[in-house]
Amino acid sequence: MARAVTNQRKAMNTFFAWALGLLIFFPILWTILTSFKTEAQAISDPPIFFFFDWTLENYKAVLERSDYAKFLWNSIFIAGGSTLLGIIIAVPAAWSMAFVPSKRTKDILLWMLSTKMLPAVGVLYPIYLICIELGVLDSRIALVFILMLINLPIIVWMLYTYFKEIPVDILEAARMDGASLRDEIIHVLTPMAIPGIASTVLLNVILAWNEAFWTLNLTAADAAPLTAFIASYSSPEGLFFAKLSAASTMAIAPILIMGWFSQKQLVRGLTFGAVK
Amino acid sequence: MGRFVLDKVSKSFGDAQVIPPLDLTIEDGEFTVFVGPSGCGKSTLLRLIAGLEDVTSGTVNIDGKEMTDVPPAKRGLSMVFQSYALYPHMSVRKNIAFPLRMAKMDKAEIKKRVEDAASVLNLTDYLDRRPGQLSGGQRQRVAIGRAIVREPSAFLFDEPLSNLDAALRVGMRLEISEMHKRLATTMIYVTHDQVEAMTMADKIVVLQAGVIEQVGSPLELYRSPRNTFVAGFIGSPKMNLLKGAEAEKHGATTIGIRPEHISISHESGMWEGVVGVSEHLGSDSFFHVQCDAFEHPLTVRATGEVELNYGAKIFLTPDLAHLHKFDADGLRL
């Protein structure tokens, strides 16, 4: 479709697309802007867009709340830990399904997917009870496991679709060249699948970071991640717009950046390979 | 060394038997070609020999050693794949060195062998490139390089030329034949192209539906095909297989006559016919002639540049010394 398009047409497209893009992005932009205002400017009437006294006071205030670092660390620990654990369990499983398919492979894949559809609220109490019994309620370990389990189907699926794209021939060539199964996975499969593994990791960190059912319901003082930290602003503190904005910006910034890098893979991951 | 003995080897995928039990011996140093139409089980047979598939029953014996349950990595064979199957993340040098690295050979020896192979295959200038930066022919050479460095007891080729364009294919065919003469190592070569089989093989194995139809040297198959399938498959253009009253005159259900064994005359001959489409290759001319005696047109070859008009009436006479006769089951009489 490489065709000359009139610049007028292109200008119009550009105008509309940017206008809509900015409109959709506006809540985020506004949050980021507000985080640099003073509380008074944050609620000034009429609202101020750019010409205010830029300040880092709010960030300082949020960071000085003694517990911010703990929430952040919990988020990193839970998102990172669950993704890492998930990858370790999923890589061999995806290898098996992609390269040694059997009649049951498809059923297993679909069944794994079906576990993802289980509404969390339907099993909330049992999980809650099990956590109490095991003494892991409000612990990071419990959340690492639970988030690993809810994301495991997506990890397996994503890796499976990436592995499927690697020609079996190449793995067989490695076998003919004298490589053991271990050599085959370490020297041939993994290096070829690095881009796929990387985007799987990225997407799952995002999903785990933003997960807000289990993290809100199974944590209290000790293991609460940023989702819970932000939720704690829902009462009177939320009226301090500038501080709320600073806290929000800090909670979403890392994921926003990671998300932009992974947007292409996101489609594949979230549609279980049905749209590429 | 590289002598293969397959004893009652069979292969089934689930309920579908793709290869009924078959016996086959491949002598050391022989260039053996498995040929047959697509889906005839020739690639499966090669993969059974390679160990990439388990045999369902029977044994595979290499150089007197039972190898049926030995994984492919330990059979000491090299394979060149149709897709070349180069490691895309490694340079040409690393690709060729990979089997040696897996064999834990020392670095200096690896370097020497890789560079020797590269110079033989004209790849020296490309050693530091990735496969993605090479042309089809060059990739093919890298795949061959990776196969020869480890000095295997036999080379397995799975339709290695089918992804190349026609001109390159002829060149590579010669190179592989030359390599075989130089190394004198057993080669097993799978192709659907009977021209490749005829030009390269010491021994051709013709397969259909997993069954070996005939084993023999190219000329044996050309001269005395065992049945109508082999008769129709070997030789280009195809042998004319004719049924009906004419065949019965010779005491057969089907008679076969190759296009090159029919002479053309304007005045008289055994069969009268009308010229249809002509194909002029310069060295040869092929005519499709519709005879009254037969349902389907015959293909006839004339040497050199011969002009026959579309619709012209001519007479054909088969060379009876080269007439093949087959019975009702299609077997040679």
Next chain:
Amino acid sequence: MATQHSRSAACMMMAPAVVLLLGWMLVPLIMTLFFSFKKYLPLRGDSLSDGLEWVGFLNYERFISSGSFWPSVQTTLIIVLSVLIITVTLGVLLALLLDQPMWGQGVVRILVIAPFFVMPTVSALVWKNMFMDPINGILAHLWKFFGAEPVLWLSEASLPSIIIIVSWQWLPFATLILLTAIQSLDSEQLEASEIDGAPKLKRFWHIILPHLSRSITIVILIQTIFVLAVFAEIFVTTGGAFGTKTLTYLIFQRVLDSQNIGLGSAGGVYAIILANIVAIFLMRIVGKNLDA
């Protein structure tokens, strides 16, 4: 396609994932089923160790006949349907627009996709306070600018508010997937139809939309599953008040707030059945795709 060696290796390597997920699915599911047939009120002294009273289908009946059940189903359906209509319609339009040649396409794409990466609690809070606050919210300013009376969003227009927030979060998802699908459309097919003289609107109806139908179905199914389970957005904004109590939220309240485990579990079973009906359709599509 493989040998015995690789097949047994494959089984070993698949086992951990399968066993873990099987446990994750079965154990809580069986427990929920078990509780749903029991009277289980921990605050009134019921406990597992003393044994629970078997009540048959009483919880199921009570859950359905309670005054909040049907309103919650209605709320859930309204939210799911509205979000689907808004995101799919706008998603198709946005995807078509973004597919056009323009300057800075990459940047616009990034702007549009961004809301998807915002954690639900943040988006709920930002919308609640900074946009929908009747005094200081941007929307209030906007209304006042046009001389209108600011809307008390989360109390008087609570359902539309939730729908706006959730749609804002899911629009990027629909757009991104539909854009990917449009870009995979064979341009030769479009060019052929252009040469055949099909006008733009016809091309959209007869070529682009049918091509998108599968992706739209997938968007609908996946969003349905996630939007059915919307939780944080309600938890943070209205806490289920003002007619925003969805089925998910109702069950959550029965279980954790009023600690009626039996009743909540029966509700959970209903939610599981509901999600499964949607899931079956999704699995069919994904499964077909596996064969291709």
